[in-house]
Amino acid sequence: MKSGSKKERIAQRIARELRDGFYVNLGIGIPTMVADYIPDGMDITLHSENGMLGIGPYPTEGAMNPDLINAGKETISETPGSSYFGSDLSFAMVRGGHIDLSILGGMQVSETGDLANWMVPGAVVKGMGGAMDLVAGSRRVVVAMMHTSKDGSPKILPECTLPLTGVGVVTMIVTDLAVIEVTKAGLLLTEVAPDTTVDEVREKTGASLRIGDVREMRFAS
Amino acid sequence: MGIQYDPAAMIAGIPDGARIMMGGFGMCGIPENSIALLLESGQKNLTIVSNNAGVDTFGIGLLINNGQVRKMISTYIGENTVLEKLLIEGRIEVDLVPQGTFAERIRAAGAGLGGFFTPTGVGTVVADGKETRELNGKTYVFEEPLHADYAFVKASVGDRKGNLFYRKTTQNFNAVMAMAAKKTIAEVEQLVDAGGIEPESVHTPGLFVDVVYQGANFEKRIEKRTYRTADR
Numbered sequence: 002m003k004s005g006s007k008k009e010r011i012a013q014r015i016a017r018e019l020r021d022g023f024y025v026n027l028g029i030g031i032p033t034m035v036a037d038y039i040p041d042g043m044d045i046t047l048h049s050e051n052g053m054l055g056i057g058p059y060p061t062e063g064a065m066n067p068d069l070i071n072a073g074k075e076t077i078s079e080t081p082g083s084s085y086f087g088s089d090l091s092f093a094m095v096r097g098g099h100i101d102l103s104i105l106g107g108m109q110v111s112e113t114g115d116l117a118n119w120m121v122p123g124a125v126v127k128g129m130g131g132a133m134d135l136v137a138g139s140r141r142v143v144v145a146m147m148h149t150s151k152d153g154s155p156k157i158l159p160e161c162t163l164p165l166t167g168v169g170v171v172t173m174i175v176t177d178l179a180v181i182e183v184t185k186a187g188l189l190l191t192e193v194a195p196d197t198t199v200d201e202v203r204e205k206t207g208a209s210l211r212i213g214d215v216r217e218m219r220f221a222s
Numbered sequence: 223m224g225i226q227y228d229p230a231a232m233i234a235g236i237p238d239g240a241r242i243m244m245g246g247f248g249m250c251g252i253p254e255n256s257i258a259l260l261l262e263s264g265q266k267n268l269t270i271v272s273n274n275a276g277v278d279t280f281g282i283g284l285l286i287n288n289g290q291v292r293k294m295i296s297t298y299i300g301e302n303t304v305l306e307k308l309l310i311e312g313r314i315e316v317d318l319v320p321q322g323t324f325a326e327r328i329r330a331a332g333a334g335l336g337g338f339f340t341p342t343g344v345g346t347v348v349a350d351g352k353e354t355r356e357l358n359g360k361t362y363v364f365e366e367p368l369h370a371d372y373a374f375v376k377a378s379v380g381d382r383k384g385n386l387f388y389r390k391t392t393q394n395f396n397a398v399m400a401m402a403a404k405k406t407i408a409e410v411e412q413l414v415d416a417g418g419i420e421p422e423s424v425h426t427p428g429l430f431v432d433v434v435y436q437g438a439n440f441e442k443r444i445e446k447r448t449y450r451t452a453d454r
Binding site: 049067069089096129134 | 345
């Protein structure tokens with residue numbers, strides 16, 4: 002399976018975590034793709050940290066408006082019931098626990114739910130943007146990432162080796178291979194992808210996994 | 223002094239080494255006309271407080287290319303490759319702040335607060351050397367207010383009292399920065415008489431604004447042109 006379709010699958014699985022009425026923040030990359038799989042009829046309001054609730058689909062070419070962008074600096078559209086506000090109020094929503102779910106990319110996640118996703122020592126530092134606020138304040142934080150790095154090394158580790166974005170902030174990890182919940186007793190494997198096994202997931206995970214009632218991963222369509 | 227309508231004298235009078243806030247998120251809602259005037263005046267060693275650092279060919283990037291910026295205080299600078307190069311060569315300094323902390327530090331400055339405790343960044347490099355406090359079982363880190371000498375902001379509509387209205391996502395940091403500097407210079411797409419903005423629709427009351435003027439031209443660049451074909 003190509004990595005593009007693996008990423009689609011991660012987004013499709015995460016879409017199943019959405020609940021009616023949720024206010025949701027989607028990060029850049031795989032998380033943005035979750036918007037394509039919101040179940041029909043479900044009331045989901047997307048938050049953009051640059052100051053908007055109610056992100057709609059990309060506009061048609063003629064309707065692109067430089068005054069209306071998302072946090073990835075892409076032109077977007079509004080939906081009925083959208084609202085606009087300043088960055089200070091936007092992050093009050095985030096830190097104040099008013100965002101039900103944040104979905105972010107990850108470089109590493111530890112077995113206690115620490116997340117590293119903003120900085121690689123030696124590489125040019127681009128900045129954390131809003132990621133540290135989103136993980137510190139959102140009610141649930143789901144990390145969307147490939148299970149291992151391109152060289153096959155594990156990204157789920159006993160402890161992160163990269164600089165942290167937040168400590169003990171992740172509630173769930175969804176990868177191309179598995180769904181793992183972060184619990185007080187450690188990482189709990191709850192689902193594996195159709196084309197893999199519990200053993201393969203264990204082998205490719207650097208941290209110890211408790212094996213729950215493991216089901217096959219299912220996807221929103 | 224009452225409100226002024228010509229930014230030229232104030233911008234020309236900005237001293238070298240000043241700290242200037244600039245509103246905008248990416249290229250959206252940036253004070254392009256005031257940046258152009260600052261480029262002409264040519265002050266050096268400036269500290270610019272802005273969420274991003276523009277792109278290589280526009281916005282704050284123009285000031286960086288012109289060698290006017292000594293330091294950036296930002297949350298994300300990934301769209302400016304010239305800045306990256308200067309950073310590697312040690313010719314510019316960059317302070318990176320989490321975006322919510324950045325916004326709230328600016329708000330605290332404008333609101334007269336001595337700082338605040340936030341959960342953002344606890345246990346990360348951002349909290350290194352800062353006071354932490356446990357409140358109701360949760361750890362918070364102390365952050366100080368972020369002031370500036372000048373704020374350059376951009377609004378969609380302004381009236382001659384300095385009241386400002388921002389369309390769609392252009393408000394971003396503009397409204398909060400207008401509160402936090404000693405002098406605030408607001409450029410607007412449309413300048414109207416007092417009463418031309420419904421009082422309930424004013425985002426920034428004019429008391430925060432020292433200069434309001436209609437920008438000569440607004441390029442309003444789009445950083446990422448994303449659109450769908452009609453049938454999707």
